[in-house]
Amino acid sequence: MSAVGGRPTAAARFLETHPRVARFFDIALRPIEIALKKPVFGCRMCGQCVLHETGLTCPMGCPKTLRNGPCGGVRLNGHCEVIPEMPCVWVRAEGRSRWLPWRGSILRIQPSLDWSQKGHSSWVNYFAGLPREDRP
Amino acid sequence: MTTAYPGTRGFEDALAGGRMVVTCEIATGDSPDPAGLMRRAALVRDHVDAVNLPDNTAGVAHLSGLAAAGLLAAAGIEPILHVTCRDTNRIGLQSLLLGAAALGVRNILCLTGDHVVHGDQPDAKPVFDIDSVGLLRVAGSLRAGRYLSGRPIAPPPDLFLGSTENPFAPPWDFRPLRLRKKVEAGARFIQTQIVFNVPRFREFMARVRDLGLDRQVPILAGVAPIRSARAARYMRDRIPGMDVPEVLVRRMEQASGRAEEEGLRIGAEIVEELRTIPGLAGFHLMPIHWEEAVAETARRTGLRPARASMAPAEAAALATATRTASEGERCA
Numbered sequence: 001m002s003a004v005g006g007r008p009t010a011a012a013r014f015l016e017t018h019p020r021v022a023r024f025f026d027i028a029l030r031p032i033e034i035a036l037k038k039p040v041f042g043c044r045m046c047g048q049c050v051l052h053e054t055g056l057t058c059p060m061g062c063p064k065t066l067r068n069g070p071c072g073g074v075r076l077n078g079h080c081e082v083i084p085e086m087p088c089v090w091v092r093a094e095g096r097s098r099w100l101p102w103r104g105s106i107l108r109i110q111p112s113l114d115w116s117q118k119g120h121s122s123w124v125n126y127f128a129g130l131p132r133e134d135r136p
Numbered sequence: 137m138t139t140a141y142p143g144t145r146g147f148e149d150a151l152a153g154g155r156m157v158v159t160c161e162i163a164t165g166d167s168p169d170p171a172g173l174m175r176r177a178a179l180v181r182d183h184v185d186a187v188n189l190p191d192n193t194a195g196v197a198h199l200s201g202l203a204a205a206g207l208l209a210a211a212g213i214e215p216i217l218h219v220t221c222r223d224t225n226r227i228g229l230q231s232l233l234l235g236a237a238a239l240g241v242r243n244i245l246c247l248t249g250d251h252v253v254h255g256d257q258p259d260a261k262p263v264f265d266i267d268s269v270g271l272l273r274v275a276g277s278l279r280a281g282r283y284l285s286g287r288p289i290a291p292p293p294d295l296f297l298g299s300t301e302n303p304f305a306p307p308w309d310f311r312p313l314r315l316r317k318k319v320e321a322g323a324r325f326i327q328t329q330i331v332f333n334v335p336r337f338r339e340f341m342a343r344v345r346d347l348g349l350d351r352q353v354p355i356l357a358g359v360a361p362i363r364s365a366r367a368a369r370y371m372r373d374r375i376p377g378m379d380v381p382e383v384l385v386r387r388m389e390q391a392s393g394r395a396e397e398e399g400l401r402i403g404a405e406i407v408e409e410l411r412t413i414p415g416l417a418g419f420h421l422m423p424i425h426w427e428e429a430v431a432e433t434a435r436r437t438g439l440r441p442a443r444a445s446m447a448p449a450e451a452a453a454l455a456t457a458t459r460t461a462s463e464g465e466r467c468a
Contacts (some may be wrong), residue, residue, distance in 0.1 A: 013379050047382070063251060063262070063266045064249075064251060064262070064267070065249060065264050065267075066248065066264075066267045067267060068268070068269035068270070068314075068316070068317060068321075069269070069310065069313075069314040069317060070305065070306075070310065071248045071305075071375040071377075072248075072300065072302030072305055072377045073250065073251070073302075073305065073330055073376040074305040074306050074307075074376070074377055074381060075305075075306075075307075075376050075377070076304075076305070076306070078306040078307070081251060081253075081254070081376035081377065082251045082253050088306065088307075090307065090310070091306050091307045092306065094307040094309070094310045095307070102261070107270055107313055107316070107317065107318055109273075109320060109321055110269075111270075112226065112265075112266040112267075112270035112273070112274075113265075113266075
């Protein structure tokens with residue numbers, strides 16, 4: 001696992017002490033990541049991918065970019081309050097997560113987004129242990 | 137440890153006391169003259185334990201909730217301040233929370249906030265830097281004496297944090313679990329969306345009890361007396377996430393001429409039905425632009441603020457007990 005919430009891993013320490021290597025991987029992996037994830041998941045390149053914990057549904061597609069579950073404005077037909085023709089991202093996420101063997105992970109509290117990492121490769125950030133957990 | 141501005145603890149004490157607690161929401165208004173706000177507060181103050189002050193509901197600008205809460209606190213009326221993530225990023229939110237504590241406003245309701253598209257200025261930039269769960273954790277961090285950056289705050293603000301849940305919006309199965317997430321993130325009281333669909337709410341509460349959440353956090357059920365058939369239709373059609381059963385809309389339409397009476401009756405009936413559901417800690421009244429309805433609903437249903445049903449000596453003893461307990465927790 002990554003360093004989120006725990007002690008930094010060896011990879012995280014390495015990337016922190018070698019910023020040029022981290023930058024190289026970031027630039028090299030970004031186009032690959034976006035090419036793979038955008039067509040399938042509508043990836044917004046937030047740089048802190050949680051797709052696997054949100055029922056393989058990108059929470060950044062939510063107009064409020066909610067990462068911890070649906071807002072209270074979901075319409076009775078399961079559609080978004082902001083874009084009435086779009087099904088709520090979280091209704092989908094919750095439905096799909098039931099089919100995943102690791103369905104319980106949708107209940108984990110997601111740390112607030114580190115907006116400075118938007119556009120960067122979440123794969124590199126994963127090994128760098130970003131985003132760090134909110135303090136207590 | 138003593139903080140500089142301890143604020144009033146009546147609401148927290150009332151919840152700890154185990155009797156049914158009553159809160160209500162009033163509009164902050166559109167006037168720089170606080171007289172209107174104080175008049176509305178005076179209409180409800182004897183009937184509730186605390187008064188909620190919304191944060192520009194539906195994305196329409198009104199008098200600042202923080203200012204209104206400060207005015208109420210100064211007048212000896214205990215406020216619950218709504219804080220949303222729509223208009224402010226995490227820097228502004230930390231500053232706002234600290235400012236609230238300085239004004240003696242310690243009850244904070246952490247919300248995501250309505251999107252700007254529903255307001256009268258849909259061209260505004262919605263912020264949503266963090267979400268309600270993140271906000272609870274930000275407030276929790278301040279309470280523990282640190283900004284998010286780790287910079288210390290001494291003394292830490294003594295905030296009493298709450299949040300909301302809407303049992304009526306899909307995905308229904310996920311709502312109790314989302315409530316649990318909020319409790320894990322630090323919510324210590326919950327006020328729900330307005331209940332019109334009682335069977336749905338009953339199911340929600342059954343699941344909440346299965347998860348043991350009703351024992352971890354007091355839950356106040358939202359109740360709103362409807363003022364007119366138009367208001368009922370508006371809530372059904374225009375407020376996303378609101379579940380107004382057809383039968384209630386029809387009752388309001390048939391009661392033209394005595395719509396207010398019918399609205400009060402429906403509100404009182406819903407309170408009576410909710411009283412049979414185990415696990416509720418009280419009621420949160422949301423009379424939309426109709427503060428007079430709070431007193432009338434209280435009269436019809438016999439709802440009284442918990443502090444009124446407590447003997448003064450008992451209330452004082454309880455206040456001391458909770459204060460000692462929370463000081464112990466904070467020193468630990």
